[in-house]
């Protein structure tokens with residue numbers, strides 16, 4: 316058992332998977348430069364010492380290296396491809412959406428794309444183009460699975476699952492949860508470290524976890540919003556409201572059963588997300604809940620999200636953009652009234 | 653550097669602009685490291701000559717696009733340093749009303765499209781600006797600044813090819829500072845020079861000492877003249893070095909010590925001072941006085957920026973569309 320942050324847990328996981336299976340390799344920008352940072356947030360720091368031939372530093376060419384990873388995966392390797400900020404996935408959209416996601420289907424089930432894509436998300440004082448929670452943009456995409464680990468325990472378990480899966484899996488990680496150290500430390504970081512067991516555990520695909528039990532309202536959120544929901548639940552508790560917090564961990568496939576069990580109990584549900592409300596993750600989850608569980612609902616669900624605007628830079632506007640703990644508390648109370 | 657070709661006034665203007673950029677950047681770095689300034693920064697200490705040399709070859713109504721490292725380009729193109737400092741502090745009086753921040757500095761009134769922080773993303777924009785100039789038969793020119801790393805993006809190749817086939821009045825200015833983030837250029841580019849890539853698009857490609865503002869100015873002037881004559885784009889590679897970290901608190905441990913040392917000795921401002929004083933074009937006192945004036949100017953700018961008003965939180969909802977429905 317040891318205590319690790321998310322960046323360390325992912326590094327440990329990648330190291331173990333690469334040692335266990337020589338088909339695994341990493342590909343991305345600045346991931347393994349001596350004297351460098353180990354990617355934008357230190358996840359791959361120092362791995363080039365252990366695996367000099369399997370840490371591929373690419374040119375700045377996201378569409379190209381994502382397609383190259385896809386090609387290599389179809390030939391039987393198991394790439395872990397990462398972009399420095401999830402916003403740069405837009406540059407790789409063609410390869411991810413047209414090839415990574417569709418090769419198996421288009422081949423009538425013959426091709427396999429055992430590939431992992433990692434991408435940091437979150438609004439962190441960098442302005443509009445280094446801020447987007449890109450998991451939202453992949454919700455309608457058919458053919459990839461989407462994970463959002465909020466703790467170091469989950470990050471490591473999900474990474475193992477993803478590397479061992481024969482299908483493409485995207486892992487969205489939060490900049491403020493990494494626990495990156497040194498020059499790459501983030502201001503406003505949130506401690507998401509966990510006690511990591513020594514055994515080789517995994518986090519199963521599509522399994523949510525109840526982070527806090529409660530009986531009055533169900534709050535669903537991933538990544539940073541999950542942690543904020545937990546903080547809000549604590550405050551609600553003091554005000555006599557018992558909130559249950561669900562961390563889906565996987566957006567695709569989504570664990571509707573865990574949500575159903577909770578909503579049966581609480582009859583009230585809200586989602587929290589860090590990107591714009593329009594066409595967001597909450598829209599998908601809430602629509603599904605309304606379709607499937609309307610009989611259990613005592614009140615219309617609430618989607619708490621960022622407003623429908625572009626991510627701004629200035630701190631007061633940025634704070635307004637990101638749902639805060641107080642916003643979650645207020646929305647929960649409003650829903651229950 | 654050629655003697656007597658330029659008036660002292662011109663040379664001192666060149667010097668003044670480079671020092672303005674250097675001092676602006678040094679001050680911003682201090683404010684940032686002290687935790688007084690929000691956000692993240694990418695700075696251009698050591699690369700001042702390229703911004704200044706190129707922009708001095710442009711007219712006011714010419715247009716530039718820039719990158720995640722845009723402060724020097726903005727100052728050289730004439731964006732007010734007050735509006736930039738205000739923007740870096742996230743103030744409503746900033747050149748982007750606090751919406752952009754460091755990586756999106758720009759002011760269309762001064763001929764600078766807001767900087768693009770997606771590497772390579774600004775190159776098609778400059779090409780498109782040039783297309784507009786050509787279609788409207790205007791004698792204006794567009795410049796895309798970019799780093800060495802950006803020339804590996806598909807956007808670079810797609811845009812340069814279209815600039816070439818349509819003979820657009822555009823300059824592709826590559827500031828080759830030997831690194832894309834932490835990655836040495838030699839690891840990701842096979843050709844000796846990045847300017848060699850011009851040949852496959854059949855446009856001129858030139859490599860110039862990017863720490864010599866006069867050499868940069870002359871190369872830019874020639875490329876600009878060509879573009880204005882309707883003869884199409886030029887790929888200008890300016891050899892330089894970033895004598896600060898890539899971003900934030902980067903200690904740049906991937907840069908070899910002796911290389912860093914040589915780069916410090918070769919940085920453009922010290923070199924230009926030596927040139928001006930060594931050739932008796934001016935005295936160290938005159939240059940020191942310019943330095944002191946700029947220091948005072950920047951001090952005032954910082955004080956005013958810190959006093960400026962913050963945007964209201966709800967201002968986040970404004971400025972998305974032209975028409976309100």
Ligand SMILES: Cc1ncc(C[n+]2csc(CCOP(=O)(O)OP(=O)(O)O)c2C)c(N)n1
Nearest residue numbers: 403721769770771799800801802831832833
């Ligand atoms: C599409 C995209 N990929 C990656 C990044 C992250 N990133 C920011 S700057 C940079 C290096 C850019 O190198 P270069 O073009 O040489 O410019 P320099 O930083 O040296 O000025 C990288 C990889 C980005 N901003 N956009």
Ligand SMILES: [Mg+2]
Nearest residue numbers: 799800831832
């Ligand atoms: Mg560079």
